[in-house]
Amino acid sequence: MDVEERREPTSKRPTIEMVASRAGVSRQTVSNAVNAPHRLRPGTLAVVRAAIDELGYRPSQAARSLRTQSTRVIGCRLLPGNYGGTGGVLDRLLHSLCDTARSNGYDLLTFSANDDDDEIGVYDDLLRRNAVDGILLTNTHHGDARPDWLLERGARFVAFGRPWGRRGVKHSWIDVDGARGTAEAVAHLARLGHTRIAFLGLPEGNGVGDDRLAGWQRQTQQLRLATKGLLGRAEDGIASGRALADQLLDSARPPSALVCVSDAMAIGAMRAVEDRGWRPGHEVSVVGFDDSPVASVIRPGLSSLRQPIEAVANQLVETLLVVLSGRTPRPERTLLAPRLVVRESSGSREIRQIGTAAEAR
Amino acid sequence: MDVEERREPTSKRPTIEMVASRAGVSRQTVSNAVNAPHRLRPGTLAVVRAAIDELGYRPSQAARSLRTQSTRVIGCRLLPGNYGGTGGVLDRLLHSLCDTARSNGYDLLTFSANDDDDEIGVYDDLLRRNAVDGILLTNTHHGDARPDWLLERGARFVAFGRPWGRRGVKHSWIDVDGARGTAEAVAHLARLGHTRIAFLGLPEGNGVGDDRLAGWQRQTQQLRLATKGLLGRAEDGIASGRALADQLLDSARPPSALVCVSDAMAIGAMRAVEDRGWRPGHEVSVVGFDDSPVASVIRPGLSSLRQPIEAVANQLVETLLVVLSGRTPRPERTLLAPRLVVRESSGSREIRQIGTAAEAR
DNA sequence: CCCAGCAATTGGATCGTTCATCTGAACGTT
DNA sequence: AACGTTCAGATGAACGATCCAATTGCTGGG
Numbered sequence: 001m002d003v004e005e006r007r008e009p010t011s012k013r014p015t016i017e018m019v020a021s022r023a024g025v026s027r028q029t030v031s032n033a034v035n036a037p038h039r040l041r042p043g044t045l046a047v048v049r050a051a052i053d054e055l056g057y058r059p060s061q062a063a064r065s066l067r068t069q070s071t072r073v074i075g076c077r078l079l080p081g082n083y084g085g086t087g088g089v090l091d092r093l094l095h096s097l098c099d100t101a102r103s104n105g106y107d108l109l110t111f112s113a114n115d116d117d118d119e120i121g122v123y124d125d126l127l128r129r130n131a132v133d134g135i136l137l138t139n140t141h142h143g144d145a146r147p148d149w150l151l152e153r154g155a156r157f158v159a160f161g162r163p164w165g166r167r168g169v170k171h172s173w174i175d176v177d178g179a180r181g182t183a184e185a186v187a188h189l190a191r192l193g194h195t196r197i198a199f200l201g202l203p204e205g206n207g208v209g210d211d212r213l214a215g216w217q218r219q220t221q222q223l224r225l226a227t228k229g230l231l232g233r234a235e236d237g238i239a240s241g242r243a244l245a246d247q248l249l250d251s252a253r254p255p256s257a258l259v260c261v262s263d264a265m266a267i268g269a270m271r272a273v274e275d276r277g278w279r280p281g282h283e284v285s286v287v288g289f290d291d292s293p294v295a296s297v298i299r300p301g302l303s304s305l306r307q308p309i310e311a312v313a314n315q316l317v318e319t320l321l322v323v324l325s326g327r328t329p330r331p332e333r334t335l336l337a338p339r340l341v342v343r344e345s346s347g348s349r350e351i352r353q354i355g356t357a358a359e360a361r
Numbered sequence: 362m363d364v365e366e367r368r369e370p371t372s373k374r375p376t377i378e379m380v381a382s383r384a385g386v387s388r389q390t391v392s393n394a395v396n397a398p399h400r401l402r403p404g405t406l407a408v409v410r411a412a413i414d415e416l417g418y419r420p421s422q423a424a425r426s427l428r429t430q431s432t433r434v435i436g437c438r439l440l441p442g443n444y445g446g447t448g449g450v451l452d453r454l455l456h457s458l459c460d461t462a463r464s465n466g467y468d469l470l471t472f473s474a475n476d477d478d479d480e481i482g483v484y485d486d487l488l489r490r491n492a493v494d495g496i497l498l499t500n501t502h503h504g505d506a507r508p509d510w511l512l513e514r515g516a517r518f519v520a521f522g523r524p525w526g527r528r529g530v531k532h533s534w535i536d537v538d539g540a541r542g543t544a545e546a547v548a549h550l551a552r553l554g555h556t557r558i559a560f561l562g563l564p565e566g567n568g569v570g571d572d573r574l575a576g577w578q579r580q581t582q583q584l585r586l587a588t589k590g591l592l593g594r595a596e597d598g599i600a601s602g603r604a605l606a607d608q609l610l611d612s613a614r615p616p617s618a619l620v621c622v623s624d625a626m627a628i629g630a631m632r633a634v635e636d637r638g639w640r641p642g643h644e645v646s647v648v649g650f651d652d653s654p655v656a657s658v659i660r661p662g663l664s665s666l667r668q669p670i671e672a673v674a675n676q677l678v679e680t681l682l683v684v685l686s687g688r689t690p691r692p693e694r695t696l697l698a699p700r701l702v703v704r705e706s707s708g709s710r711e712i713r714q715i716g717t718a719a720e721a722r
Numbered sequence: 723c724c725c726a727g728c729a730a731t732t733g734g735a736t737c738g739t740t741c742a743t744c745t746g747a748a749c750g751t752t
Numbered sequence: 753a754a755c756g757t758t759c760a761g762a763t764g765a766a767c768g769a770t771c772c773a774a775t776t777g778c779t780g781g782g
């Protein structure tokens with residue numbers, strides 16, 4: 001049986017015709033064996049399948065695409081990594097996307113772009129060339145031009161991220177419930193005994209930032225905790241986090257815990273705490289968002305809200321497949337919950353009133 | 362002129378035939394206008410191009426692939442991110458690959474795999490379906506089955522990483538000169554006054570590890586520095602780095618500087634230093650490898666060897682294009698130099714003989 | 723024995739492009 | 753004027769699959 005594995009050196013890729021003649025049937029029967037096995041009698045199916053295996057036949061993607069007008073390829077922009085700060089989320093996403101796509105018979109085509117206009121340019125190219133069936137949109141934001149452009153063009157897509165500030169949205173999206181995450185962080189800190197829990201957020205108008213802020217507001221209100229003078233806003237980054245935390249900790253009635261809109265902010269906040277000779281998780285607790293790789297590497301470890309990226313990826317692909325199938329009754333909206341990963345920066349320990357302690361010096 | 366941008370709702374993607382009839386020429390002339398403009402008279406070329414622009418025509422990828430038997434797609438495995446530790450290198454690579462590929466008219470198809478066998482399975486699929494023209498291989502290692510498999514199959518590929526432990530290699534590769542990097546690190550530390558410079562490496566047999574080790578050996582020898590008892594080996598990771606550093610620092614004649622095979626190791630080493638109440642960059646200097654995002658975020662900042670990933674990506678794609686063009690005289694080998702990024706973990710400062718200091722206690 | 727009815731199978735047309743080949747005109751040479 | 757050469761452009765034939773309508777084979781009823 002050592003002939004089976006040996007392929008004739010002269011022969012190129014096997015075509016459907018070669019399989020057909022080997023199995024003693026017609027092209028179409030082979031095609032059916034691959035695409036609609038139920039149409040064949042069990043006997044013929046077995047024969048055809050044997051021929052397929054012997055020749056190692058796989059339908060040519062190009063021929064198939066040309067005929068069916070579908071490529072079985074999904075396009076996805078590679079976000080410009082904010083690796084200076086946190087990073088890591090998009091890698092997990094990409095991995096999971098590949099897995100889910102592949103197990104559904106799709107390939108993932110990635111590309112990078114410098115900004116949204118650039119990205120639209122790539123979409124234009126991909127769609128015109130019929131190089132992808134659908135698109136996964138990431139990093140939606142206020143005033144995002146991309147969804148409208150795609151809709152107008154009649155492109156099939158699903159977004160990771162809500163259509164911030166829009167009504168009557170016509171496309172499906174999946175997102176992580178940031179508010180729920182920060183609310184959980186507040187609850188966690190409150191259970192540890194904190195009563196003055198601050199929030200380090202982004203400038204107003206940032207969808208993600210406002211969402212995460214809302215969770216803090218909601219939960220502090222529900223627990224009847226103070227919020228006045230406990231909100232700071234700035235652009236994302238370690239430096240901003242440090243500056244905001246400095247400001248809050250220097251105030252008359254400083255917080256004893258800081259919930260941060262991102263890990264970068266949180267790392268900055270931890271530095272501000274350390275600058276005062278305090279230890280995050282003792283005198284002041286800090287919680288970040290995204291559970292980036294850095295969070296588990298720095299010392300003390302940073303408690304952070306981990307997005308269920310694998311689930312997001314599954315949902316994205318599966319929803320896109322529904323959209324691609326054409327029969328979408330109406331846009332689907334999915335919100336998934338993040339999970340708090342507790343580390344030393346907010347570990348349980350005796351609480352110390354830093355405000356009074358500072359005064360006591 | 363508002364007609365120009367309006368596309369008839371009934372019309373599908375424009376085909377070459379539509380462009381041809383609009384321009385009053387034949388299919389082939391349009392094809393030539395796109396693929397071999399020099400064959401057309403300037404006048405006709407202008408007319409055809411006008412028609413192309415008006416209709417927004419782009420050749421169908423599928424039809425083109427079917428006819429030319431080439432997809433203009435490059436496949437690349439998404440490495441299982443070791444994000445727990447360092448990560449980040451592959452993201453930069455991926456971004457650059459996308460950019461370079463796209464500017465050369467190619468698309469990048471990514472996929473993930475659990476292990477090499479799995480990866481070969483995907484290659485098999487992609488090649489059988491004719492879904493990619495070529496492949497970029499990453500993370501080569503000793504006893505790697507993938508290159509041979511690809512060669513036997515006649516697939517076109519280029520590797521990022523040397524074919525460790527092989528002779529008479531038949532494929533092109535690009536790699537970063539790890540030895541040169543660690544040699545530079547040793548030279549850097551020696552300039553700062555260090556005389557006992559240790560190396561934290563990987564178990565023997567790991568290509569990357571042995572390469573980086575070789576640079577340390579070479580440079581210490583050239584500078585006539587001690588090496589005896591200054592080499593530690595273990596699996597990669599923060600814990601190993603810490604353990605190895607502990608061992609070295611506890612020895613009778615401890616090193617005052619640690620060159621590490623990876624940032625994860627280096628971070629572990631920094632912890633060992635801190636555990637002793639010392640500060641990395643003062644009592645003991647530490648240098649890592651890869652300049653992962655973490656290196657710039659932790660405090661003190663970790664000096665690290667940064668791989669020229671963008672250049673690697675360019676080289677990879679360009680070399681693959683040469684391979685794809687078919688006229689490859691012989692395999693190309695390219696070694697690029699890493700660059701030392703100096704941060705506080707090895708900043709210039711007064712040297713203190715930690716050996717004698719310890720004895721003096 | 724014949725034929726309707728149904729399922730299994732077949733062959734031609736087609737997707738949109740490029741390749742190979744051909745036509746005809748322009749041009750220069752003898 | 754006859755000839756060969758070059759060049760712009762046109763035509764038919766692929767590439768390898770699937771769609772569609774037609775055909776074959778089989779079963780069972782009259």
